[in-house]
Amino acid sequence: MRFKTVTSPHILQHTSVGQVMRRVLYAMIPGIAALVWFFGWGVLINLALATAVALGAEAVMLSIRGKPLALHLGDYSAVVTAWLLAVALPPLAPWWLTVIGVLAAIVVAKHLYGGLGYNPFNPAMIGYVALLISFPREMSAWLIPHGMGQSHALGLLDTLQIIFGGVGSLPIDALTGATPLDVLRTKLGLGQTVAEIRNSPVFGIVAGQGWEWVTAGFLAGGLWLVYTRTAAWQIPAGLLGGLAVMATVFYLIDPQHYAPPWFHLWSGAVIFGAFFIATDPVTASTTPRGRLIYGAGVGILIYVIRGFGGYPDGVAFAVLLMNIAAPTIDLYTRPRVFGEKPS
Amino acid sequence: MSALFPFHGGLKTVRHKTESNQTPIQAGILPPRLTVPLRQHIGAIAKPLVQPGDRVLKGQMIGQPDGYISAAIHAPTSGVVSAVDQQPVPHPSGLSDLCVTIETDGEERWIDREPVDYRRLHPSELRQTIRNAGVVGLGGAGFPSAVKLNLAGRSEPLATLMLNGAECEPWITCDDRLMRERAAEVVAGLQIMAHLLEPQEVLIGIEDDKPEAIAAMTAACAGTGYEVRPVPTRYPSGSVKQLVKLLTGKETPVDGLPVDVGVQCFNVATAYTVHRAINCGEPMLSRVVTVTGQVHRPGNLETLIGTPFAELIKQCGGYRENVERLIMGGPMMGFALHSDDAPVTKAANCLLAAGSAELAPELPVLPCIRCGACMDVCPANLLPQQLYWHARAKEFDQARDCHLFSCIECGCCSHVCPSHIPLVQYYRYAKNEIWAKEKEKQRAEQARQRHQARMERLEREKQEREAKLRQKAPVRPEPAVASTNPHSDPLTPAPSPAKGEGHPEG
Structure with a gap:
């Protein structure tokens, strides 16, 4: 009787790149939950939009490079990049900001360098930095913690309108504010001491109000x-x-x-x-x-x-x-x- | 209990020991034909001593060791030699090798067996007896044991003689059963080894998933001063350098052998074979082989060398469903056989008929994500992913600088790789490329030296001739002018590369 010959080892552990990547996604859930609690629907909309764009861009790039689609889309690496970038974006960021960031991450930072495993730079951070340098005003428009846990929560429809239409029932400037680190930086520049600055309402127990819970989640x-x-x-x-x-x-x-x-x-x-x-x-x-x-x-x-x-x-x-x-x-x-x- | 010194990395693998270790060792059947390879060891192939048509007795030497690092081969039973030719042997390449085929006569007629008292024999005679009995390392390497039992030329006395009963590979249980059932014989062989090596201590390492073997060996060691040391069940604790580290804390140097740090290590089955050779006068004719996996009655068979694997499978009730690979050795380091008509050799410790239940599904390979899981499990503390990048890019010098040759091919890295990259295959490829290049370089160097020697010889001969000519005719001016140009001298052929002597392939 003749048999197939394959080199050793003949037994493998049940593990895969997809499993590693999915674990990263699961681990982000507590932090994302806190973000949604304090900053509202926008976080989820950003995540969904970024995931869709990332998978689309990944599929296009894979087919251009002649790689099997199902195998590589199943490694979840594009989804991880999308989520890492999405949680770093302001929750009411206009849709095109998310799209540009994700494209910079997936197309430029990942696939133009040879795809998964070959990119010298962290794709999500390339996407983030590209946006930070190109659109500083949009990128600094972080919300004051206002989300579902707060009294003045913004509804799903309002959020969608702001993200995709640019207008909501409230002017966006009323919702955004400086982040705790912004406040620290600006006020230190004005000559205030750290102790004085820490009395500002944006700060909570250890760090930023609301932010400290997001940090705990992550x-x-x-x-x-x-x-x-x-x-x-x-x-x-x-x-x-x-x-x-x-x-x-x-x-x-x-x-x-x-x-x-x-x-x-x-x-x-x-x-x-x-x-x-x-x-x-x-x-x-x-x-x-x-x-x-x-x-x-x-x-x-x-x-x-x-x-x-x-x-x-x-x-x-x-x-x-x-x-x-x-x-x-x-x-x-x-x-x-x-x-x-x-x- | 003494402290252990854990090695880096390693794995908890599946065990699958109980499939085959619940029943005693059975005697293998006597097949109608045995195919005995003349190369079952590391070193030079044995020289055949028989011709087709010769009658042989059980235990008769049919292959003579050729050189110091070589081993004798014996007729495993009585019969008639039907062929001395190339036959398929168990080797990853699937190539054939020189074998003696014996048509067995079923009479099992022995040579005169002469047990000897090892205490009365001169060490060199004792070693010669072991060498003539064809004893080689039975853990898989097949290194001639007599060589390892000779410490001449080493100034330091041996610190530790170690017996390896770890049997860390999944599925394999032949050493487990041997220790359970024949502990006294194993220890008797160990005593002979200790007599030759005169070590300061004798340690026996056994993985702690074999409590019966540990108990049997401990009982057999009573009064000898030998110590049985259970080691944690962690693959690859049975790899010699890792076991030496575990039990003594000593690290074998990168390019060295355990003996360089004062430790000599043998497999338990090797000790058993030494006992048979000296105390019973029986050369190595059989070994215990675990037959397991997709067969109806898994177990351990004491099988004559040269028995076709198909006979073992038959004796164990035949194949069950869908056997995809037939593996000689364990699933971590063993190799897949091309066919089951290859014969049992001295190194064949296990025959694993593997189906989908035993094997990992063949998964598509993804790019390396440098997660470092391979590094965490590497018992040699290498950086497997860097070796992989170098091997893949054919940067063999860099691979060597990253200690490619410290890789023991244990398979841990491939086992845990989430991208399912066949890492070990890359390392074997890189090693083979480097060896091939080195051989090529040696050959070119030899050819160059030969060419140079030839040119010198020609020059010398020419001068001698000229000297003779001058002696015969001392006053003749014209040839002296002509001889300044060697090509015009009709007696000296111009060096011609067409003869092949200057060619590197020559």
Whole structure:
């Protein structure tokens, strides 16, 4: 009797790229729920729109590149990119903003560089930064927490009208406001002390009002990702550690003009970035020590951009800058091979 | 209990041990024909000692070791040699090799068996007996054991003699059954090994999913000072370098052998075979083979070397439904046989008839997402995904710099890859390419040296001739002028590449 010959191993673990990507999506649910609670329907509409555009763009690019559609659409990587970008967009962002961002992410940052696994830069962050640079006014129009949990909640129809028609029953300026990090930055520029600024109503217990719960949601999901080993623990550890060290040093030097480390850790996109953005394995460092260094680099850069750069938050730029450094970090952080003399 | 020193990585795999380890070892049937390969070991192929038509006795040497690293081959039963020719052998390539085919006579007529008292024999004679008994490592590598039992030239005394009873691959249970049923014989063989190597300690590593084997071996070791050390069930604890690390904490150097850190390790079945060779005078004629998977009666068979795999399957009740692959060895490192007419060899520890229930479905390969799951499980602490990128890009020098040759091909990386990339296949490919290139380089160097030697010889001969000519006719001016141009000398042929001597392929 004759048999088929295939090389070993002959048994494989039940795992797939699709499973890894779906876990990332599940882990985002608590954070997304908090976002919807505080910022309303717009979050869900952005997510739906971004997902649809991402899948469409992915399908077109795959067929142009002659790749099997079902196989690659089934890896959920486009959906992950869409969600990562969508939650970073202002909840009432006009539809075209989402579309342009997703196209920049999927078409330019992902497929023009060779598709899944070959992109040197985090696609969602390329999309985000492209929008931030090209449309700063739309990108800074974040809502004041007003969502379903609040008394002045905006209805689904109103939200749809604002996103797709540009007008709603209320003028958009009445709904938007500066984010907590914006407030901090602006008022520090006006010479106020951190303590004075913290009395502003946009701030809650630790960080921004409402925002701190969103952060808690993403932290819960992120810890689950680390627990299931979907994300490497070294990256968030390095990132939060790097940022904490920087913030602590400056806070100790001058607590009047530098926000405390816990505020930095809990504000803006730090927790989300630490567990969901910087951990994108394709664009991050891959060695154990390298991941720590990579994470720490992102954390330090976030602080530098926030404190001394031109943007209130710096997660996207910090991640992209460290993406460039990842291959070099890998080269110099190879683990000691079994039986190799300690160097 | 002594401390263990865990190695990096590894896996919990499926076990599937109970399918075959619930029944005692059965004697294999005597098939009408045995095909005995003359190469069942690492090293030079044995020289055939028989011709078609020769009658052979059970235990008679039919293949003589050719060189130091080689092993003897014996007739597993009595009969008549019908052929000495190329036959299919179990090898991943599916190629044939030189085999002795014996038509068995069913009489099992033995040679004169001469058990010896190993304590009275000179170590070199003892080693010679083991070598002539054809004992090779039975864990799969098939390295001639007599070579490993010789520590001449090593200044340090051996720290540890280790017996490997880990049997970490799923499905395989031949060592488990052997230790349960023949622990005393295994320990008797171990005593002979210890007599030769004079180690400071003797350790036996067994995975803790084999409590019966651990108990049997512990009982058999009573009074010997040998220690049975259960190790956690974690693939690949049975890989020699990993087991040495586990039990002693010593890491075998990248390009070295365990003996370089004072440890010599043998498989339990090898110890058993040494016992048979010395205490019973029986060379290696059979081994225990696990037959499992999609067969009706899985179990362990004590099978004569040269028995076709199809006979083993028949004895175990035949194939059940849809056997897709026939695997020799375990599902992690074993290779798929082309057909079941290949014969059992000394290294054949398991025959796994694998169907859809045993095998992973063949999944399409996706791009590497650098998730690092492979790195987390690599017992050699390599960066498998970087090796993969280099192998794929045919950057073999970089692959070698990333310690490609530390890869033990255990299969952990492929096992966990979410993109289903056949990583091990890439590493084998890269290794083979590097070996091929090295051979090519050696051959070219040899050819160059040969060419140079030839040119020197021609030059020397020419000078000798000229010297003779000068002696015969000391005063003759014209030839002296002509001889400055070698090509015009009618007696010296111009060096011609057409002869092939200067060609690298020559």
